[in-house]
Amino acid sequence: MSHIVTIKTRLTDAAALAAACRRLRLAEPVSGTTQLYSASAQGLIVQLPGWLYPVVVDTAKGEVQYDNFEGCWGSQSELDSLLQAYAVEKARIEARRGGHSVSEQALPDGSIKLTIQVGGGSVSAIGGAA
Amino acid sequence: MSATGQVIEVTIDPKGQSTVQTRGFIGPSCRQASWFLEQALGERTGEQLTPEFHQQESTPQRLTQRP
Numbered sequence: 377m378s379h380i381v382t383i384k385t386r387l388t389d390a391a392a393l394a395a396a397c398r399r400l401r402l403a404e405p406v407s408g409t410t411q412l413y414s415a416s417a418q419g420l421i422v423q424l425p426g427w428l429y430p431v432v433v434d435t436a437k438g439e440v441q442y443d444n445f446e447g448c449w450g451s452q453s454e455l456d457s458l459l460q461a462y463a464v465e466k467a468r469i470e471a472r473r474g475g476h477s478v479s480e481q482a483l484p485d486g487s488i489k490l491t492i493q494v495g496g497g498s499v500s501a502i503g504g505a506a
Numbered sequence: 507m508s509a510t511g512q513v514i515e516v517t518i519d520p521k522g523q524s525t526v527q528t529r530g531f532i533g534p535s536c537r538q539a540s541w542f543l544e545q546a547l548g549e550r551t552g553e554q555l556t557p558e559f560h561q562q563e564s565t566p567q568r569l570t571q572r573p
Contacts, residue, residue, distance in 0.1 A: 378528040378529065378530075378531040378532075378533075378536030378555075378556055379527075379528055379536050379537065379540075379553060379554065379555050379556060380525060380526070380527045380553070380554040380556065381525070381526045381527075381540065381544055381550055381552070381553045381554075382523065382524070382525050382526075382550070382551045382552040382553075383523065383524040383525070383526065383544055383547045383548050383549065383550055383551065384523060384548050384549045384551050385518075385522045385523065385524060385547060385548045386547075386548035386549055388546075388548075389546075438548065453520075456520055456521045456522055457520070458522075459521065459522025460518050460519070460520060460521070460522040462522070463516075463518040463522055463524050463547055463548075464518055466546055466547055467516045467518075467524070467543055467546070467547060470542055470543055470546045471514075471543070474542060476514075483517070485519075485520070486519070486520035487517050487518060487519045487520060488517070488518045489515060489516070489517045489518075490515070490516040490517075490518075491513060491514075491515055492513065492514040492515070492516065492543075493512075493513055494512040494513065494514060494539060495512070
């Protein structure tokens with residue numbers, strides 16, 4: 377091991393967001409403006425399961441706007457799943473772009489591990505969604 | 507393991523936070539190798555260097571005999 381870096385996910389890639397929605401079997405993101413209770417938001421709109429209002433992703437800022445009224449109008453775990461799926465898809469896209477091979481593994485704690493072979497060149501999945 | 511033995515592992519936890527680890531790199535080259543991923547995924551919140559990071563790449567020793 378050489379170094380370890382922790383990263384807070386920022387949603388900046390529309391293609392990775394669309395892939396994350398497909399992975400979670402959600403409707404594709406739609407570009408537009410929508411109402412979040414008392415405020416409106418513009419960006420890529422994603423409807424999460426059980427959420428009263430959609431979440432809106434601003435890819436220019438990498439931020440997600442939402443109003444789930446502290447969990448009463450939608451479970452935080454659904455948004456967390458979207459963030460996780462986005463990070464997985466974004467990492468896979470970037471690895472492929474760099475010509476590296478990727479394997480994917482679902483871990484018992486709910487994490488997803490990607491192993492990127494530098495200079496590999498193909499993609500496979502182990503125990504996780506392709 | 508790749509032909510070069512160099513691997514980047516990305517673990518994404520259930521809340522969407524990522525941890526990027528490099529293996530098989532000697533010295534600071536690991537930073538260059540994983541930079542594209544770190545930058546693409548978001549904002550760095552921490553970094554930990556491992557002993558390999560401080561190792562120098564070995565250069566072959568050559569002995570020459572003078573006539």
